[in-house]
């Protein structure tokens with residue numbers, strides 16, 4: 001029997017490995033784009049959060065201003081009433097009401113100061129968040145564009161690799177392609193492995209001396225008795 005040529009089978013495996021590698025890269029491509037898009041979304045969210053906080057504080061300030069106004073009006077009303085009362089105890093009671101109102105107003109004003117300070121801080125956070133996005137957005141967009149361009153390139157390469165695999169397959173006789181396809185599914189790539197030092201290059205188990213001998217002769221397709229992969233001799 002003439003020595004079989006594994007070259008074509010190895011060429012098929014090389015083409016197939018390239019194809020599979022490109023498929024893996026293509027599968028990862030949308031994830032890479034999604035990761036950058038998630039960064040943009042997070043930066044936009046930070047702006048929205050800061051804005052909502054700031055606007056919430058502005059509303060609180062407005063509400064405090066209304067409270068102050070209401071309290072001031074009440075105090076003014078008591079003062080007017082005071083001008084009209086004749087009895088001392090009524091006058092004192094109104095003085096007490098006015099003092100209470102003034103304390104209340106003082107409390108509101110103190111709170112308003114705190115809110116104003118918090119507004120400044122929130123505005124700063126909002127501006128910072130906006131600056132971060134503004135600084136990064138062109139970088140993010142460039143990254144997405146580069147990733148998309150790379151994906152397009154990969155698609156082109158993949159198309160070529162598929163054609164290459166087809167061409168390589170045409171040089172391999174049918175029983176071998178069938179065995180190859182079965183092994184490519186299980187145990188999986190690589191299908192053709194060297195046997196070196198008596199060990200299978202796929203599962204790394206020791207093969208029988210007969211398999212080693214047959215692989216060395218290279219007259220037939222020889223498979224590993226452990227994993228079933230096609231083994232070829234290598235010094």
Ligand SMILES: [Zn+2]
Pocket residue numbers: 200201202203204205224225226227228229
């Ligand atoms: Zn093996």
